[in-house]
Amino acid sequence: MKPKYLLGFALIAAAIVFLIVTSMQANAQYFLTVSQLRARGQAVVDQSVRISGAVIYDNTVLYEVRNNEPYLEFNVVDTEDQIGKQKPLRIVYKGPKPDLLQPHAQAIVEGHLAADGNFYADNLLLKCPTRYEEQFPNQVEQKNG
Amino acid sequence: MIADLGLMVLVIAALSAMYAFVMAILGGTQRRPDYIESARRAAVAVMPLLTLACLVIIYANLVGDYSIEYTYRVSNNTTPTFLRITALWGGQNGSILFWNWLMSLYIFFIFLRPWKNNRDLLPWVIAVSIGTQAFFILLMLFFANPFAKLFVDSAGNISAAVFQPAGLLPYTSPDGTGLNPLLRHPGMIIHPPMLYLGFVGLTIPFAFAIGSMLARNKTDSWIRASRRVTLIAWLFLSMGLLLGARWAYDVLGWGGYWGWDPVENSALLPWLVATAFLHSVIIQEKRGMFKVWNMILIVLSFCLMILGTFVTRTGVISSVHSFARSSLGVPFLGFTAFVLVGSAVLIASRWHLLKSDNKLDSFLSREAMFLLNNFVFMTLTFTVFVGTYYSMFSELITGDKLTVGPPVYNQLIGPQVAVLILLMGIGPLVAWHKSSPEALGKMTWKPAVFAVAVMVLLFVTGVNMIFVVIGFGLVAFTLAITLTEYWRGMRARHKLSGENYFAAFTHLISRNRRRYGGYMIHLGVLVMGIGVIGSLNYQVQTQRSLTPGGTMQVGDYTITYELALTCDPTVGISGDCTAWYTDRGRDIEVIAGYLSVARPGQPTVRMAPYREIFLNGTGELTPPGVLSSVGEDLYLLFLGEQSGFGTIKAYINPLIQFLWIGGIILVIGTLVAMWPSPLERRQTVAAPERIGTLKAVK
Numbered sequence: 001m002k003p004k005y006l007l008g009f010a011l012i013a014a015a016i017v018f019l020i021v022t023s024m025q026a027n028a029q030y031f032l033t034v035s036q037l038r039a040r041g042q043a044v045v046d047q048s049v050r051i052s053g054a055v056i057y058d059n060t061v062l063y064e065v066r067n068n069e070p071y072l073e074f075n076v077v078d079t080e081d082q083i084g085k086q087k088p089l090r091i092v093y094k095g096p097k098p099d100l101l102q103p104h105a106q107a108i109v110e111g112h113l114a115a116d117g118n119f120y121a122d123n124l125l126l127k128c129p130t131r132y133e134e135q136f137p138n139q140v141e142q143k144n145g
Numbered sequence: 146m147i148a149d150l151g152l153m154v155l156v157i158a159a160l161s162a163m164y165a166f167v168m169a170i171l172g173g174t175q176r177r178p179d180y181i182e183s184a185r186r187a188a189v190a191v192m193p194l195l196t197l198a199c200l201v202i203i204y205a206n207l208v209g210d211y212s213i214e215y216t217y218r219v220s221n222n223t224t225p226t227f228l229r230i231t232a233l234w235g236g237q238n239g240s241i242l243f244w245n246w247l248m249s250l251y252i253f254f255i256f257l258r259p260w261k262n263n264r265d266l267l268p269w270v271i272a273v274s275i276g277t278q279a280f281f282i283l284l285m286l287f288f289a290n291p292f293a294k295l296f297v298d299s300a301g302n303i304s305a306a307v308f309q310p311a312g313l314l315p316y317t318s319p320d321g322t323g324l325n326p327l328l329r330h331p332g333m334i335i336h337p338p339m340l341y342l343g344f345v346g347l348t349i350p351f352a353f354a355i356g357s358m359l360a361r362n363k364t365d366s367w368i369r370a371s372r373r374v375t376l377i378a379w380l381f382l383s384m385g386l387l388l389g390a391r392w393a394y395d396v397l398g399w400g401g402y403w404g405w406d407p408v409e410n411s412a413l414l415p416w417l418v419a420t421a422f423l424h425s426v427i428i429q430e431k432r433g434m435f436k437v438w439n440m441i442l443i444v445l446s447f448c449l450m451i452l453g454t455f456v457t458r459t460g461v462i463s464s465v466h467s468f469a470r471s472s473l474g475v476p477f478l479g480f481t482a483f484v485l486v487g488s489a490v491l492i493a494s495r496w497h498l499l500k501s502d503n504k505l506d507s508f509l510s511r512e513a514m515f516l517l518n519n520f521v522f523m524t525l526t527f528t529v530f531v532g533t534y535y536s537m538f539s540e541l542i543t544g545d546k547l548t549v550g551p552p553v554y555n556q557l558i559g560p561q562v563a564v565l566i567l568l569m570g571i572g573p574l575v576a577w578h579k580s581s582p583e584a585l586g587k588m589t590w591k592p593a594v595f596a597v598a599v600m601v602l603l604f605v606t607g608v609n610m611i612f613v614v615i616g617f618g619l620v621a622f623t624l625a626i627t628l629t630e631y632w633r634g635m636r637a638r639h640k641l642s643g644e645n646y647f648a649a650f651t652h653l654i655s656r657n658r659r660r661y662g663g664y665m666i667h668l669g670v671l672v673m674g675i676g677v678i679g680s681l682n683y684q685v686q687t688q689r690s691l692t693p694g695g696t697m698q699v700g701d702y703t704i705t706y707e708l709a710l711t712c713d714p715t716v717g718i719s720g721d722c723t724a725w726y727t728d729r730g731r732d733i734e735v736i737a738g739y740l741s742v743a744r745p746g747q748p749t750v751r752m753a754p755y756r757e758i759f760l761n762g763t764g765e766l767t768p769p770g771v772l773s774s775v776g777e778d779l780y781l782l783f784l785g786e787q788s789g790f791g792t793i794k795a796y797i798n799p800l801i802q803f804l805w806i807g808g809i810i811l812v813i814g815t816l817v818a819m820w821p822s823p824l825e826r827r828q829t830v831a832a833p834e835r836i837g838t839l840k841a842v843k
Binding site: 005009013016017020021023024027028029030031032048050063064065068069070094095096097098099100 | 505520524527528531532535536539545546547548549550552553556557688689690691695697758762764765784785787788790792
C-alpha cells in the first residue's frame with residue numbers, strides 16, 4: 001500500500017480511537033464510596049453514579065407498598081466500622097426488599113444523588129461478607145470439633 | 146482414593162504433553178520423522194488420559210465423595226444426578242479440567258491420523274498446540290487442582306490440599322456445599338461447553354499460523370488446512386454467545402439478554418477478531434494479500450481467547466460471573482505476554498515470507514471492502530476492549546474508579562454495526578480488482594428504493610426515533626441485496642440447466658457452500674439485528690405490588706395476581722410445593738407467584754414466575770415466566786411477597802424472537818459453509834485468481 005494511504009488510514013484510526021475514548025470518559029459512571037460521593041458535592045447531584053457502602057440494618061430500614069409499588073429506604077455508610085460515626089446516606093429504592101438486605105451486607109447501588117440529600121437507586125445489588133467458594137462454612141468445623 | 150487415581154492420570158497427561166512438545170521441536174529442527182511421529186502419538190494420548198480424569202470427577206460427584214474438595218464444593222446430598230455430571234464444569238477447577246479435555250479433543254482429531262499433506266508444518270503445529278495444552282494442564286496441577294482433598298487439623302479446622310500436610314488428617318465431609326444455584330439451570334448445561342469449544346478451538350488455527358512461520362513456509366497452506374477447524378471454533382463460539390444470551394434471558398430475570406458484562410465482553414472479543422479473520426483470509430486465498438495482517442488477527446484472537454478464559458475463570462473484573470476467583474493471574478498474564486511478544490518477534494523475522502503477492506488496485510474493489518470490514522471489526526474490538534477494562538485503566542491512571550455502562554456501549558457500537566451492515570450489503574456486489582460506481586449503482590438502486598420505502602412506512606406508522614428508522618432501513622437494504630443474490634443465482638441455474646427453482650436453489654448452495662452459506666450467516670445477522678433494534682428501543686416495563694385478586698395492565702395484557710406459594714424446604718415439602726422440587730436441590734427456597742394473563746381475543750394463560758432464595762446466603766434469583774409470540778414477549782417476574790402484597794414486574798420485549806431465529810439461521814449458515822463438498826478442492830485450485838497469484842510469486 002502507498003504511504004499516503006497508510007497515513008490516511010492511520011489518521012482515521014486515530015480519530016476513531018480518540019472519539020471512542022473521549023466518549024467513554026464523558027459517559028463512564030463513577031464508582032464511589034459514601035464519603036467520596038459527599039466530597040464531590042454539587043458536581044454529582046443528579047449524575048448517574050454507582051456507590052458502595054455498608055448497610056445499617058436497624059429500625060431505619062423502611063419497607064412498604066406505596067401507590068401499588070414497593071418502596072424501600074435504608075441507610076448506608078462507607079464501611080461497617082463507620083456506623084454511628086459517619087452521617088449515613090439514605091437510599092431510596094422503588095423495588096422489593098432484597099433478601100440479602102441483612103446485617104453486615106454490602107450494598108452496591110446505581111442511581112443518583114438528589115438535591116434533597118437522598119440517593120435514588122435504579123439498581124440495587126447486595127453482597128454478603130462471605131463469598132461463594134471462598135471459605136469453609138463454620139457448621140462443618142463445629143460438627144467436627 | 147479415587148482422587149489419587151485422578152491426580153496420577155493428570156500427571157501422566159502433563160508428562161505426555163511435555164514429551165510431545167519437546168519431541169516435536171527436536172523433530173522439527175533436526176528433521177527427524179521418527180521424533181515427529183513419536184510426538185504425534187504422545188499428543189494424541191493426552192485425550193484419553195484427560196477423559197479418565199474427567200470421569201473420576203464425575204464419579205466422585207455421583208457417589209458424593211466429599212473427601213475431594215471439588216466434589217464438596219459443587220455437589221451435595223440433594224443434588225440431582227444430571228447436575229452432578231454437569232458439575233464437572235460448575236466450579237473453577239473442574240471447568241479448567243473440562244476446558245483442557247475439550248482442547249485435547251481437538252488435538253486428538255487433528256493428529257489422530259498421520260498427515261498426508263503439509264508435512265513440513267506438522268512438527269510445529271504439534272509443538273504449538275500441545276505446548277498450549279501442556280501449559281494449561283500444568284496450570285491446573287499447580288494452581289487449580291480438581292483433585293485436592295480435604296484435611297482436618299486437631300482443632301477441627303478444615304483445609305484443602307493436594308498432598309496430605311504434616312499433622313493433618315484426611316477428612317470426609319458428610320455433605321457438600323452444593324453447586325452455585327445460578328448454575329443449576331438447563332441453559333448452564335450446554336452454554337459453557339459450547340463457549341469452551343469455541344475458545345479452545347482457536348488454538349488450532351493459531352498453531353497452524355505459528356507453525357507455518359516456524360517452518361518458514363511461504364505458501365498459505367496453513368489457512369486452507371485449518372479453515373474448517375477455524376469455522377468449527379467460530380461456530381461454537383457463536384453458539385456459546387447465543388446460548389449465554391438466552392440463558393441470561395431465561396434465568397437471570399432482568400428483562401434483557403446482554404448486559405455488556407466484562408465476562409460477556411471477554412467472550413465477544415475473540416469472536417469479533419475471529420470474524421474479521423474469517424473475512425480477511427478470503428483475500429489471502431484469492432489474491433495473496435494481507436498476509437501479515439492475517440497473522441496478526443489470528444495471534445490477537447488467540448490472545449483474547451486466553452485473556453477471556455482468564456477473566457471468565459478468575460473473576461478478575463467484578464461481574465455476575467465472579468463466583469470464581471483465584472490466584473491464577475500471574476501465570477495467565479505471563480503466558481499471554483509470552484504469546485504476544487513471541488508472535489510479534491516471529492512475524493517480524495518472517496516478514497519477507499509474508500510479502501503481499503498483489504497490490505490493492507482500487508478503493509472500489511472487493512479487496513477494499515474486506516479491508517474496510519476488517520477496519521470496522523477492529524474498531525469494534527477496540528471499543529469493547531477499552532470499555533471492559535476501563536475500570537482497571539482508570540484506576541491505574543487517575544485513581545478514580547469508573548465503569549462503562551450499557552448505554553455507552555450501545556451509543557458507540559450502534560453506528561459501527563450500521564457501517565458493517567451496509568458493507569455486508571455492498572461488499573459482495575463489488576468485483577475483485579476494480580469496480581465502477583455505475584455497476585454498483587445498477588445493482589443497488591432497487592434495494593435502496595426498497596429500504597427508503599421501508600423507512601417511510603415506519604415513519605408514517607409512528608416510528609419517530611431516527612436511529613431506529615435508519616437501522617431498519619439498513620437492514621432492509623442489505624436483506625434485499627442478499628436475497629436478490631440467491632434469486633439471481635437460482636434464476637441463472639434455472640435458465641441454464643432447466644432445473645426447477647427448488648432444485649436450482651439446492652444445487653446453487655451445494656455447489657457454492659462457502660459463498661451461499663456465508664450469505665446465510667449474513668441473513669441470520671440481519672434477522673438478529675431486527676430483534677436487537679426492536680427490543681433495545683421499545684422495551685416497556687411496569688412494576689406493581691398487588692394483593693391477591695388485584696390486576697395490572699401492561700400493553701394489551703391484563704395480569705391478575707392470584708396467590709403466592711412459599712416453599713421452605715427446611716420446614717418440609719408437601720402439597721403444591723412437591724412439583725417445584727422434582728429436580729431442585731433442597732437448599733433453595735421457592736416463592737412462586739401464580740398469575741393469570743388475559744389478552745383480548747386470546748384464551749387466558751396461567752403463569753408462575755418465581756423467586757429462588759439460596760439458603761446458604763449466596764443470593765437469590767428471579768427466573769421469568771415468558772409468554773412468547775412472533776411480535777413480542779411478555780416477560781413476567783415475581784419479585785416476592787411481603788405483608789400481603791405480591792410484587793410483579795412485567796416487561797414487553799418487542800421483536801425479541803427475531804434474535805433467536807436469526808441465531809438459528811446463523812448456525813445453519815455456518816454448517817452449510819463448512820460442510821465438506823467434493824467440488825470444493827477442485828474449485829479452489831482452478832480459480833483464475835490462484836493462477837494469477839502463482840505467477841506473481843514467481
